Amino acid sequence: MPDKYFTYKSIDDLRADVAHLGVDISFDEKLDAVFQPVRIGPRTIGNAMGIHPMEGCDGTIDGKPGELTYRRWKRFGDGGAKLIWGEATAVVPEGLANSRQLLLNEANLPDFERLVKITRTAHCERYGTDSDLMIGLQLTHSGRWSYRAPMIAYHHPQADGVTYVDKAKGVCVDASYPLVTDDYLEQLEDAYVEAAKRAAKVGFDFVDIKQCHTYLLNELLGARTREGKYGGSFENRTRMIRNILSKIKSEVGSPFQAASRLNVYDGVPFELDPVSGAGRPIPFDTPYQYNFGVDVNDPLREDLTEPIALIAMMRGLGVHLVNVSVGSPYYNMHYGRPFEKKPFEGYETPEHPLLGVARHFAATEKIQRTFPDLAVVGTGYSWLQKYFISAGESNLRRKRVSIVAVGRGAIAYPDFAADVIAKGALNPSQVCIAISYCTNLMRSKNNELGQYPSGCVPRDDAYVPIYKDVLAKRKAEGKT
Numbered sequence: 001m002p003d004k005y006f007t008y009k010s011i012d013d014l015r016a017d018v019a020h021l022g023v024d025i026s027f028d029e030k031l032d033a034v035f036q037p038v039r040i041g042p043r044t045i046g047n048a049m050g051i052h053p054m055e056g057c058d059g060t061i062d063g064k065p066g067e068l069t070y071r072r073w074k075r076f077g078d079g080g081a082k083l084i085w086g087e088a089t090a091v092v093p094e095g096l097a098n099s100r101q102l103l104l105n106e107a108n109l110p111d112f113e114r115l116v117k118i119t120r121t122a123h124c125e126r127y128g129t130d131s132d133l134m135i136g137l138q139l140t141h142s143g144r145w146s147y148r149a150p151m152i153a154y155h156h157p158q159a160d161g162v163t164y165v166d167k168a169k170g171v172c173v174d175a176s177y178p179l180v181t182d183d184y185l186e187q188l189e190d191a192y193v194e195a196a197k198r199a200a201k202v203g204f205d206f207v208d209i210k211q212c213h214t215y216l217l218n219e220l221l222g223a224r225t226r227e228g229k230y231g232g233s234f235e236n237r238t239r240m241i242r243n244i245l246s247k248i249k250s251e252v253g254s255p256f257q258a259a260s261r262l263n264v265y266d267g268v269p270f271e272l273d274p275v276s277g278a279g280r281p282i283p284f285d286t287p288y289q290y291n292f293g294v295d296v297n298d299p300l301r302e303d304l305t306e307p308i309a310l311i312a313m314m315r316g317l318g319v320h321l322v323n324v325s326v327g328s329p330y331y332n333m334h335y336g337r338p339f340e341k342k343p344f345e346g347y348e349t350p351e352h353p354l355l356g357v358a359r360h361f362a363a364t365e366k367i368q369r370t371f372p373d374l375a376v377v378g379t380g381y382s383w384l385q386k387y388f389i390s391a392g393e394s395n396l397r398r399k400r401v402s403i404v405a406v407g408r409g410a411i412a413y414p415d416f417a418a419d420v421i422a423k424g425a426l427n428p429s430q431v432c433i434a435i436s437y438c439t440n441l442m443r444s445k446n447n448e449l450g451q452y453p454s455g456c457v458p459r460d461d462a463y464v465p466i467y468k469d470v471l472a473k474r475k476a477e478g479k480t
């Protein structure tokens with residue numbers, strides 16, 4: 001395992017590694033497609049650059065945006081990307097992923113209104129208008145990763161063993177742990193619809209009904225072993241998303257839109273190999289009965305048949321915008337965010353990060369080619385550092401994607417798009433270097449609020465003292 005993967009001195013060095021690995025990643029240095037407007041249903045955004053949802057875990061304890069939340073969104077508004085995909089926001093308190101996640105309830109509405117306003121104002125001040133900007137909010141229920149208590153859709157032989165009921169005591173979900181009931185899920189559909197109405201009321205352009213990263217709605221998509229109306233057949237597993245989208249369509253209406261960030265491939269759970277330090281799949285049996293978008297005979301491979309059928313169904317319910325993602329940040333983090341250095345308590349990457357980038361691009365291409373008039377947002381760009389924009393340009397020209405977005409790359413460098421517009425290139429000293437500090441902060445819980453805020457430590461001084469505090473506490477606890 002090399003100490004460092006990203007050692008490229010030039011784009012040609014990177015091209016050589018891509019050729020050596022035999023993956024389909026191409027680069028175009030003459031930028032043009034990234035500046036072109038993109039149609040999203042009845043709206044058009046001003047360029048093809050976007051910002052992925054990036055939770056800052058910096059809300060107040062009652063789920064309102066906090067000072068660092070306002071700061072981040074303002075920087076995104078100022079940044080020049082024309083699609084701002086707002087972060088994970090719970091629709092009910094028991095579905096919160098952490099004690100400082102945002103919560104879209106009635107009491108917090110004025111604060112969300114202020115958040116949208118600050119973001120739009122920052123954009124207007126720099127670019128003169130926000131009529132070609134779309135801002136969305138990701139609506140979520142964290143399911144088995146809910147911090148108050150796991151809420152699981154089905155028992156998963158490998159994932160249950162890493163789903164903590166009491167982390168301090170090392171207690172995980174076992175076979176006796178109850179599943180969320182059908183009645184609960186039915187009521188939850190309405191909570192999503194109420195949240196969508198609230199989002200429309202305070203000025204968001206769209207909501208994302210989140211179906212990625214193994215949170216509840218994503219878990220339901222793979223609930224083959226669940227009994228009752230939300231499990232088993234494809235029709236049952238997609239009942240919840242169908243019902244939510246149908247209700248939003250009839251009760252909220254255009255031009256407000258419902259979109260979805262979805263996993264087209266969940267993969268299988270990985271664990272740390274104590275000998276190599278890298279991740280390895282937790283042993284599993286085939287045919288594989290769990291997760292979504294997996295080949296049941298070889299779940300280390302994708303099978304996009306069901307994700308494509310799901311997107312076709314969502315198209316029929318008025319969805320014009322999807323954001324393609326893969327994997328679980330909890331048990332196979334290298335899939336979703338190819339990284340250079342492992343997060344705390346994680347594992348070193350078991351594959352060259354370029355393979356992860358290529359997996360994202362290939363899956364996204366398949367979706368985009370199947371639905372040429374759907375606005376498809378691509379993921380997996382940040383590890384490419386300053387070259388990500390050339391990869392995005394090439395993917396846009398090749399019609400493998402409609403909008404090129406970054407997550408970690410945006411908290412490191414919120415005005416990346418402004419630089420691309422003004423200078424035709426990214427500043428290498430501002431790009432994300434994928435060394436997992438943001439994830440480390442996100443996983444750090446031992447302060448008085450039960451959660452540290454997350455941000456980019458190497459590129460944003462606001463997070464340096466916060467990180468120092470985390471490291472000091474870990475040292476005192478005997479952790480490295």
Ligand SMILES: Cc1cc2nc3c(=O)[nH]c(=O)nc-3n(C[C@H](O)[C@H](O)[C@H](O)COP(=O)(O)O)c2cc1C
Pocket residue numbers: 052053054055056087088138212213261325336337338379380381382383405406407408409438439442454
């Ligand atoms: C600190 C942190 C917060 C994140 N928050 C969210 C989130 O709220 N919603 C979501 O769908 N993905 C979230 N992600 C995943 C990113 O949006 C993105 O998919 C991932 O980082 C890979 O894209 P990148 O290579 O451009 O970073 C988060 C990732 C990190 C590291």
